[in-house]
Amino acid sequence: EMGHINHIVSKIAMSHPHIAFKLTHNGSEIINVQQTDSLLERVSAFLGQEMAKDILPIQLLTDWLEITGFLLPPSHTRPNREMQSLFVNNRYIVNKTISHAIYAGYHTMLPGGRYPIVVMFLKIDPLVVDVNVHPTKSEVRFHQEKEIHQLVVKAVRETFLNANLSPDMSVPAEGDREKRIREAINGYFGSTIYPEAGNWQSFSSPYSPLEKGDGGLLPPPEGDKRQDVGAGLAPVLLPLCQIYNTYIIVKGDDGVCIIDQHAAHERVVYERLMAQDRGILSQLSLLPISLELDYQETATMLESIPLLNELGFKIDEFGQNTFIIYGVPVGMTKNDPKETVLGILHDIQNTGKAKTSSELREDMIISMSCKTAIKAGQPLFAAEMSSLVQQLMETQQPHTCPHGRPTMIKLGMEELEKRFLRK
Known part of the structure; x- marks a missing residue:
C-alpha cells in the first residue's frame, strides 16, 4: 500500500511545483519537496541529480494540442515504463497510445526490452478526453488518438534532432x-x-x-x-x-x-x-x-x-x-x-x-x-x-x-x- 501511496503522491507533486509536499512513513521521510516556480526543478527532484543533468525539454504547440515536458536521452532507460509520467491537463493518466508514441519517437535508439524515461504534459480540450475508461479515472481515451499519436512521435523526434547528444567533438586550433x-x-x-x-x-x-x-x-x-x-x-x-x-x-x-x-x-x-x-x-x-x-x-x-x-x-x-x-x-x-x-x-x-x-x-x-x-x-x-x-x-x-x-x-x-x- 505504501508503494501505491508513494507513486500517487510523486505524480501529484511532480505536476504541481507551486505546492510543497511531504510524505512520511513510520517516522521516515519519503518525500520532501519545497514549493518552486520551476517545473524543471520539481521534476529534477524526483529524477535525481545524475539524470537531471542530461534532461531534455520537449515542446510542440498546435492550435488544439500543447505538448511539453522533459525526456532523457537513450543512455538512460529502464526495463519497464515505471519512469514514464504522463499528464493530461495536469492530471496523471495512463494511455497506451501516448506510451506507444513515445516509444516510437525513440525508434532505433533503444535496445530491446528497454523503455525511455519521460515526463510529458498534454494540454487539450477536456471534451476530447474520455475519462470513463477505468474506475480510478487514471486511464483515458482520446477522440483523436491517431492525430495525438502522430504529434507525440513528432515532438519526441524533434527534441532529439534539435539536441546535441553526440560527444563534444569541437575543433581546437592546431x-x-x-x-x-x-x-x-x-x-x-x-x-x-x-x-x-x-x-x-x-x-x-x-x-x-x-x-x-x-x-x-x-x-x-x-x-x-x-x-x-x-x-x-x-x-x-x-x-x-x-x-x-x-x-x-x-x-x-x-x-x-x-x-x-x-x-x-x-x-x-x-x-x-x-x-x-x-x-x-x-x-x-x-x-x-x-x-x-x-x-x-x-x-x-x-x-x-x-x-x-x-x-x-x-x-x-x-x-x-x-x-x-x-x-x-x-x-x-x-x-x-x-x-x-x-x-x-x-x-x-x-x-x-x-x-x-x-x-x-x-x-x-x-x-x-x-x-x-x-x-x-x-x-x-x-x-x-x-x-x-x-x-x-x-x-x-x-x-x-x-x-x-x-x-x-x-x-x-x-x-x-x-x-x-x-x-
Whole structure:
C-alpha cells in the first residue's frame, strides 16, 4: 500500500511545483519537496541529480494540442515504463497510445526490452478526453488518438534532432607543438605522412569506407544534403588507435571517445539506405545463386521479393521452395548474398507480427545494415577509421545503432582527472 501511496503522491507533486509536499512513513521521510516556480526543478527532484543533468525539454504547440515536458536521452532507460509520467491537463493518466508514441519517437535508439524515461504534459480540450475508461479515472481515451499519436512521435523526434547528444567533438586550433610534430614527421619520411587539415582523403562511399576501390557499396543519393563536416574537422577526428580491431579511440576537445566500429557503421549504412527515395542500384551476378528454403521461409520470401528487389537484390522464384539470386546491391561484393538474404528473412520472421510495407522495408534495411557493416575484429587503416568517424558524426542520430546499442562512449577530462586523483 505504501508503494501505491508513494507513486500517487510523486505524480501529484511532480505536476504541481507551486505546492510543497511531504510524505512520511513510520517516522521516515519519503518525500520532501519545497514549493518552486520551476517545473524543471520539481521534476529534477524526483529524477535525481545524475539524470537531471542530461534532461531534455520537449515542446510542440498546435492550435488544439500543447505538448511539453522533459525526456532523457537513450543512455538512460529502464526495463519497464515505471519512469514514464504522463499528464493530461495536469492530471496523471495512463494511455497506451501516448506510451506507444513515445516509444516510437525513440525508434532505433533503444535496445530491446528497454523503455525511455519521460515526463510529458498534454494540454487539450477536456471534451476530447474520455475519462470513463477505468474506475480510478487514471486511464483515458482520446477522440483523436491517431492525430495525438502522430504529434507525440513528432515532438519526441524533434527534441532529439534539435539536441546535441553526440560527444563534444569541437575543433581546437592546431597549436605550434602539433604543427612542429607534423612537420618533423613529414620531413623525416620525406613525404606527407601526417597531412595538414583539409588534405585527408575523403571516402564518399556511404556503405563502407573500406570499398572505395570497388566504387563503394552504394552510390550517394541524388540531392544528398547531409551537412559537410568541413575540411578542418577530419584531422581532429583522426583516431588515435584501434583496439582489439573493434573499437576506435578518438581524441576530442575535452576527453576521449571510444567508438564501436560495427555499431557506428550500421548507423551510417542505415541512414543512407533510409534516405533513398528511389530503388537502390543493382549489379548482376556473374553466376546466379540458387537458394532453397523451407516452407515458412518460402512464404516469407514470396511476400518480401518486391521489397528485396527495391533494396537492390534481384530475386526470382525458380521451382518449388527454390529461388534464384541474380543481382545484389551495387558494391555488396564482399558479402555472401545467400547468407545476407537468409538473415533478412529470419529477421522478418522473428518480428512476429504483420507490418506495413514501410515498416517491412525498414526492418530489411536494419537487417541489411547489420549484415553488411564493418565487423568487430576487422582491422582498419587510419584513413578508413577517420572516414567512418566523420560519416558517423554527419548522421542524424550518431549515438546509437539502428538496434539501439550505443555507438560511442565518452570519457571526459574531468572523469579522467578524477580517476588519476588529479582532482
